[in-house]
Amino acid sequence: MSSVLTIRGGVPLTGRVTVRGAKNLVPKAMVAALLGSEPSVLRNVPEIKDVEVVTSLLQLHGVTVVKDPVSGDLTLDPKDAKTASSTAIDAHAGDSRIPILLCGPLIHAIGEAFIPDLGGCKIGDRPIDYHLNVLRQFGAVVEKRPGGIHISAPNGLHGAKISLPYPSVGATEQVLLSATRAEGITELIGAATEPEIIDLIAVLQKMGAIISVQTDRTIRIEGVKDLRGYNHRALPDRNESASWASAALVTRGDIYVEGASQRDMMTFLNTYRKVGGGMDIGDDGIRFYHQGGKLSPLVLETDVHPGFMTDWQQPLVVALTQAEGVSIVHETVYENRFGFTEALARMGANIQVHRECLGSVPCRFGQRNFLHSAVISGPTPLRGTDIDIPDLRGGFSHLIAALAATGTSRVTGIDIINRGYERFTEKLAGLGADFDITTTK
Numbered sequence: 001m002s003s004v005l006t007i008r009g010g011v012p013l014t015g016r017v018t019v020r021g022a023k024n025l026v027p028k029a030m031v032a033a034l035l036g037s038e039p040s041v042l043r044n045v046p047e048i049k050d051v052e053v054v055t056s057l058l059q060l061h062g063v064t065v066v067k068d069p070v071s072g073d074l075t076l077d078p079k080d081a082k083t084a085s086s087t088a089i090d091a092h093a094g095d096s097r098i099p100i101l102l103c104g105p106l107i108h109a110i111g112e113a114f115i116p117d118l119g120g121c122k123i124g125d126r127p128i129d130y131h132l133n134v135l136r137q138f139g140a141v142v143e144k145r146p147g148g149i150h151i152s153a154p155n156g157l158h159g160a161k162i163s164l165p166y167p168s169v170g171a172t173e174q175v176l177l178s179a180t181r182a183e184g185i186t187e188l189i190g191a192a193t194e195p196e197i198i199d200l201i202a203v204l205q206k207m208g209a210i211i212s213v214q215t216d217r218t219i220r221i222e223g224v225k226d227l228r229g230y231n232h233r234a235l236p237d238r239n240e241s242a243s244w245a246s247a248a249l250v251t252r253g254d255i256y257v258e259g260a261s262q263r264d265m266m267t268f269l270n271t272y273r274k275v276g277g278g279m280d281i282g283d284d285g286i287r288f289y290h291q292g293g294k295l296s297p298l299v300l301e302t303d304v305h306p307g308f309m310t311d312w313q314q315p316l317v318v319a320l321t322q323a324e325g326v327s328i329v330h331e332t333v334y335e336n337r338f339g340f341t342e343a344l345a346r347m348g349a350n351i352q353v354h355r356e357c358l359g360s361v362p363c364r365f366g367q368r369n370f371l372h373s374a375v376i377s378g379p380t381p382l383r384g385t386d387i388d389i390p391d392l393r394g395g396f397s398h399l400i401a402a403l404a405a406t407g408t409s410r411v412t413g414i415d416i417i418n419r420g421y422e423r424f425t426e427k428l429a430g431l432g433a434d435f436d437i438t439t440t441k
């Protein structure tokens with residue numbers, strides 16, 4: 001089934017949306033349930049594709065996953081964990097990036113893991129070399145198999161001293177999920193410390209793990225033999241919250257994002273204020289709005305936490321097309337995250353992408369031919385057009401550009417948006433967006 005959105009732009013998005021648990025935490029907390037000897041309960045679970053994918057993968061491995069019909073809370077019981085057929089697992093090839101995180105928990109639970117080829121957003125090469133090196137350092141044996149990789153650990157997993165070449169979110173989580181039940185102590189140097197990682201550590205601590213995060217990106221894990229279940233409310237999705245904030249600015253609207261958390265979004269909020277966005281920060285959410293005046297351009301660099309999160313970049317770039325003057329955005333996390341600007345240029349935006357590092361600090365991608373810096377001159381009116389959505393955040397950016405544009409846009413490939421935005425068409429309708437959706441088989 002595929003759906004097409006026909007958007008008639010020019011309506012300011014106004015109203016309230018609710019943001020639930022983070023896409024970048026919930027599926028990983030679900031994977032962590034495999035490490036326990038008892039059922040775990042995960043609350044604030046959004047209805048998004050990545051949750052469906054991980055539910056299916058866990059069920060294939062014998063984990064019982066029960067969803068409360070009223071609250072949506074998940075109870076995950078790993079007591080009957082078992083090996084799954086690689087053909088069944090293979091059906092999930094290309095669906096998401098989470099399967100690689102099953103390695104450690106599956107080895108602890110059943111002694112081996114078959115991991116299908118990964119999916120996720122195509123915003124760079126996205127290798128898994130750090131993950132595989134980490135697993136090998138724990139004593140795992142990694143073999144390439146048709147359609148994926150097989151991992152085993154004939155002598156179990158053992159704590160190790162590990163140093164990451166870059167503070168990768170996924171590789172840090174790989175270490176956490178493998179080390180908590182490994183024998184001995186693990187020291188991880190150069191760890192990522194995103195709020196979703198800290199929330200995963202909170203989950204593991206509830207299960208009985210001993211993990212300390214030090215001031216210098218070092219995480220120390222003292223392996224324990226057994227873990228129990230957890231009961232946890234997932235932290236809210238700061239990336240979805242920031243997307244709605246940009247949507248308010250781009251469409252000259254006013255959106256209260258229930259669930260938006262100031263603590264996890266401080267860097268975004270500073271930037272939003274500098275662009276000229278209005279905000280009222282409440283206890284249970286944040287109101288984001290266009291203040292009526294001009295928006296200001298800015299110079300911005302994406303970075304690992306506590307820097308400006310790369311997933312906030314794409315929707316904000318659309319807002320920068322409406323700022324008075326020249327903005328520069330240097331993407332330092334992914335080498336290929338500006339492909340989405342091609343559609344914005346067709347809509348009338350003035351955006352040039354460059355190979356050079358147009359930022360204060362040269363990044364890993366300088367001199368390597370990657371178009372990873374953007375110069376945006378505004379303000380430029382946007383016109384509706386036909387768009388095929390390329391990736392999750394790029395797609396959301398296209399949607400909000402179409403919602404702000406004059407005329408009609410026809411948007412295909414919208415199913416990708418379901419990977420990270422719960423019920424987004426319902427939310428858009430609630431905010432007053434003018435669109436139709438047609439679904440064909």
Ligand SMILES: CC(=O)N[C@H]1[C@@H](OP(=O)(O)OP(=O)(O)OC[C@H]2O[C@@H](n3ccc(=O)[nH]c3=O)[C@H](O)[C@@H]2O)O[C@H](CO)[C@@H](O)[C@@H]1O
Pocket residue numbers: 023024025097098124125126127128129130131132166167168169170171192194310311333334335
């Ligand atoms: C499901 C999930 O949580 N996704 C998030 C996670 O992705 P993910 O965990 O995949 O991102 P990483 O932090 O690992 O990637 C950061 C950089 O490290 C590189 N790298 C990573 C692993 C590896 O083995 N080798 C390697 O070279 C990547 O290509 C990228 O350039 O963190 C990203 C950075 O905050 C976010 O944009 C994603 O939304």
Ligand SMILES: C=C(OP(=O)(O)O)C(=O)O
Pocket residue numbers: 096097119120121122123239311392393420
């Ligand atoms: C890049 C993203 O996600 P993933 O790592 O799941 O592809 C994202 O959420 O913007």
